[in-house]
Amino acid sequence: MAPVTKKTNGKRSARGVSQSDKKSTKKPRISIDSSDEELELAKNEDAELSSSDEDDLDDLDKGKPEGEKKEEDKEADDLDISDDDEDEDEEKEGKSKSEGGEGGNHTEQRKLLKERKMQRRSGTQVQQIKSVWERLRVKTPPLPKQIREKLSNEIWELSKDCISDLVLKHDASRIVQTLVKYSSKERREQIVDSLKGKFYVLATSAYGKYLLVKLLHYGSRTSRQAIINELHGSLRKLMRHREGAYVVEDLFVLYATHEQKQQMIKEFWGSEYAVFRETHKDLTIQKVCESSVEKRNIIARNLIGTITASVDKGSTGFQILHAAMREYVKIANEKEISEMIELLHEQFAELVHTPEGSDVACTLMAKANAKERKLILKTLKNHGEKLIKNEHGNIVFITILNCVDDTVLVFKSFSPTVKDNLQEFIIDKFGRRPWLYILLGLDGKYFSPIVKNELLRYIELSEATSKKDPLQRRHELLSKFAPMFLSTISKNYAEILTENLGCQFVAEVLINDELYAQLNEKDQQKYQTVLDNILTTFKGDITEETHPIHRAFSTRLLKALIQGGKWNNKERKVEPLKNVQGLGVPFAYKLYDEIIDSSNLLEWINNADSSFTIVALYETLKDQKEGKQFLKDLKEVQSKITSDENNKGSHLLVKLLK
DNA sequence: CTAAATATATGCTA
DNA sequence: TAGCATATATTTAGAA
Structure with missing residues (x-):
C-alpha cells in the first residue's frame, strides 16, 4: 500500500471530524424509511458528479426524530409529485441545450427526451411501471390495503421480466424499493432470487445500493445469507468503493449475525480465508499467526492495506473497519503499532465510541511509548466530554488513567473538561465510572467482571512501557481530582442529592480513607463544609x-x-x-x-x-x-x-x- | 458480594 | 414474520 500523503490525510480527517461532530453518535447508515432523501442524492449526483463528498454527507443524514422526519417526507413528496413528469434529467438537458444556443422550445425538447427514454433498455416498461408506481407510493392519505396490494401486484407483473434493467436506474430503482416494501415475503424472496448474481453491481451502484439495503432490511434470514455469500470475496474491494463501503458497513452493523460478522472479518485477512471459509470457521487470528510467521506477515499486510485505504478515504468511523483494526492490533509487532498510531492519531477520537474501536484505542494506548501516548492525549483532550460519557470511550479514558505514568499531563489535559462537566459525569451511568475508579480502584461493585477483565488486560499490555506503581498512580490522580470532587459537590449538592447515582457517588467520596489521606489542610476544611452541606439538605x-x-x-x-x-x-x-x-x-x-x-x-x-x-x-x-x-x-x-x-x-x- | 430483577439474544412454532 | 419460550448477560438492590 502506498503510504499516506500528508495532504489527503489532512483533508480526510477534517471531513471525518465534522461528520462525527454533526451527527454525534450516529454512524453512517443508509435510510430505510425514507426514499426521498435518496432522490435528493440522485439529483446532486446527476448535476455534478464531482461533488461526491457532499453527497456522501447527505447520505449520512440519518436518525432524525420521528416527527421531524415525517414533516420532511411530506414536503419532499409534494414537491416531487408536482414536477415529476419532467424530472431532473430533463431539466438538466433543457439547460444545456439553451446554453448551446438552440433556443427554448420546451415541447420539442420534452418530446425528444421522451423518445430517448423510450429507447433505453426496457424504456417503455419503465414509463408504464412508473405511472402505476405514482399511485402506489402516495403516503397521504394512506392507501387502503387492497388497493396497495393490487397496485403492487401490477408492478410486479410488469417488472418481473426486466427487473435487472430497473435496479440501477435512479428512478426505477426506487420503484423496486417501494415494491419490496409492500410485498409479501414470498415475493421478496422472488425478487432476491431474480437479482442473484447482481448484488455486487448493486452495492457499487449509486442508486442500486439503496435497493440492496432495503432487501437486507426486509429480507429473510436466507435472503440475507444469500446476499452475504455473494458479496463474500469482494468485501475488500467493496471497502475501497465509494458506495460499496456504506453497504458493507450497514450489512455488518445492522444485519449480520455474530457468526456472519466473524466471516466477514476473516476476509480481511486475505482471500484465502474468504474462499475456504467453512474450513477456517473456528480459526482465531492469534492461532494462525503463531503457526507461521509467513502467514502472519501476509495477514498483517492485507489487514493494514484495507485499513490504510479506508482511513485515507475518511471512513475511520466505520465499525467494520474498527473490527478489522482489532484483528490487526492483536497480531501487530511494535513497529506496526507505532505506524498504526501514526496513521490514526489525528482521528483517534473517531475510534473510541464503538466496542471494537474502543478495544483498538485501548490496545494502542497500552502498547504506545510515552511519546506516542502524549500525542494521543493531545488529540483526545478536545473530545473529553464524549469520551468520558460514552460507554466505550469511557473504557479508553480509564485505560489512560491506568497506564499513563505522567499523571500531571493527564490532569492538565482533562481538568478543564472535568471541571465543567463533573456534575453531569457523576450522575451518569458511564460518566461516573472513571471517578469511582480513582476513588476505589476496580471495585466489583461498579465494574462488572467483563469490564474489569478487559481493563486488566490492557494494564497487562501496558506493563512494558508503564513503570509507575499502579496504586501510586491512582493516588496521584486522586490527590489531583479530589479537590474537584469536593468543590463540585459543595456547589451543587442540592441537585446531586436528588439523584440516586449522585448520592452513591457522594458516599464514595466522603466515606473514603484513601481520599482523605490525600487532602491538604485547606481541602480538609472543604470536606467538612461538604458534610455541613449535606446536613443542610x-x-x-x-x-x-x-x-x-x-x-x-x-x-x-x-x-x-x-x-x-x-x-x-x-x-x-x-x-x-x-x-x-x-x-x-x-x-x-x-x-x-x-x-x-x-x-x-x-x-x-x-x-x-x-x-x-x-x-x-x-x-x-x-x-x-x-x-x-x-x-x-x-x-x-x-x-x-x-x-x-x-x-x-x-x-x-x-x-x-x- | 449475592440474589433477584430486568433486558437482550436466540431459537422454535404456527 | 410475529409471537412466544428459553438461555444469557447486565443492572439493581440490599441490613435490622
Whole structure:
C-alpha cells in the first residue's frame, strides 16, 4: 500500500471530524424509511458528479426524530409529485441545450427526451411501471390495503421480466424499493432470487445500493445469507468503493449475525480465508499467526492495506473497519503499532465510541511509548466530554488513567473538561465510572467482571512501557481530582442529592480513607463544609413529601455518615474508617444538634422513612458523652412511640431501648 | 458480594 | 414474520 500523503490525510480527517461532530453518535447508515432523501442524492449526483463528498454527507443524514422526519417526507413528496413528469434529467438537458444556443422550445425538447427514454433498455416498461408506481407510493392519505396490494401486484407483473434493467436506474430503482416494501415475503424472496448474481453491481451502484439495503432490511434470514455469500470475496474491494463501503458497513452493523460478522472479518485477512471459509470457521487470528510467521506477515499486510485505504478515504468511523483494526492490533509487532498510531492519531477520537474501536484505542494506548501516548492525549483532550460519557470511550479514558505514568499531563489535559462537566459525569451511568475508579480502584461493585477483565488486560499490555506503581498512580490522580470532587459537590449538592447515582457517588467520596489521606489542610476544611452541606439538605419538615428523607438513597447516605463507615454485607458489620475526620460520632452529634431535637424527635421515629436514621443515631451515640442529650430526649418520648406494623425501624428502636 | 430483577439474544412454532 | 419460550448477560438492590 502506498503510504499516506500528508495532504489527503489532512483533508480526510477534517471531513471525518465534522461528520462525527454533526451527527454525534450516529454512524453512517443508509435510510430505510425514507426514499426521498435518496432522490435528493440522485439529483446532486446527476448535476455534478464531482461533488461526491457532499453527497456522501447527505447520505449520512440519518436518525432524525420521528416527527421531524415525517414533516420532511411530506414536503419532499409534494414537491416531487408536482414536477415529476419532467424530472431532473430533463431539466438538466433543457439547460444545456439553451446554453448551446438552440433556443427554448420546451415541447420539442420534452418530446425528444421522451423518445430517448423510450429507447433505453426496457424504456417503455419503465414509463408504464412508473405511472402505476405514482399511485402506489402516495403516503397521504394512506392507501387502503387492497388497493396497495393490487397496485403492487401490477408492478410486479410488469417488472418481473426486466427487473435487472430497473435496479440501477435512479428512478426505477426506487420503484423496486417501494415494491419490496409492500410485498409479501414470498415475493421478496422472488425478487432476491431474480437479482442473484447482481448484488455486487448493486452495492457499487449509486442508486442500486439503496435497493440492496432495503432487501437486507426486509429480507429473510436466507435472503440475507444469500446476499452475504455473494458479496463474500469482494468485501475488500467493496471497502475501497465509494458506495460499496456504506453497504458493507450497514450489512455488518445492522444485519449480520455474530457468526456472519466473524466471516466477514476473516476476509480481511486475505482471500484465502474468504474462499475456504467453512474450513477456517473456528480459526482465531492469534492461532494462525503463531503457526507461521509467513502467514502472519501476509495477514498483517492485507489487514493494514484495507485499513490504510479506508482511513485515507475518511471512513475511520466505520465499525467494520474498527473490527478489522482489532484483528490487526492483536497480531501487530511494535513497529506496526507505532505506524498504526501514526496513521490514526489525528482521528483517534473517531475510534473510541464503538466496542471494537474502543478495544483498538485501548490496545494502542497500552502498547504506545510515552511519546506516542502524549500525542494521543493531545488529540483526545478536545473530545473529553464524549469520551468520558460514552460507554466505550469511557473504557479508553480509564485505560489512560491506568497506564499513563505522567499523571500531571493527564490532569492538565482533562481538568478543564472535568471541571465543567463533573456534575453531569457523576450522575451518569458511564460518566461516573472513571471517578469511582480513582476513588476505589476496580471495585466489583461498579465494574462488572467483563469490564474489569478487559481493563486488566490492557494494564497487562501496558506493563512494558508503564513503570509507575499502579496504586501510586491512582493516588496521584486522586490527590489531583479530589479537590474537584469536593468543590463540585459543595456547589451543587442540592441537585446531586436528588439523584440516586449522585448520592452513591457522594458516599464514595466522603466515606473514603484513601481520599482523605490525600487532602491538604485547606481541602480538609472543604470536606467538612461538604458534610455541613449535606446536613443542610435534611433540614426542614419531614412530613413534607419532598424532604430528602423520603428518598431511599439519600437516607442511606445519611445513615452511612452517621455510622462513619460502609456496611459490609459479608461480615455483617460497619467497616470503621481510620483517616476521615468528622464522620460517626461528631456527625451524629451535629445532626442531632441542628436538624433533629426534642421538638421533632418523635416525628422522625414514627415515620417509617426516617426511623432507621434514629436507630443509627442511637447505635452511634449510646455510649458517647456527646449523646447524653439525645438519650435523655429519647427516654422522654419513648412511651409515645406508636406501634406501626410497617415501621420496622421504630420497632427495632423500642427493642434496643429495653 | 449475592440474589433477584430486568433486558437482550436466540431459537422454535404456527 | 410475529409471537412466544428459553438461555444469557447486565443492572439493581440490599441490613435490622
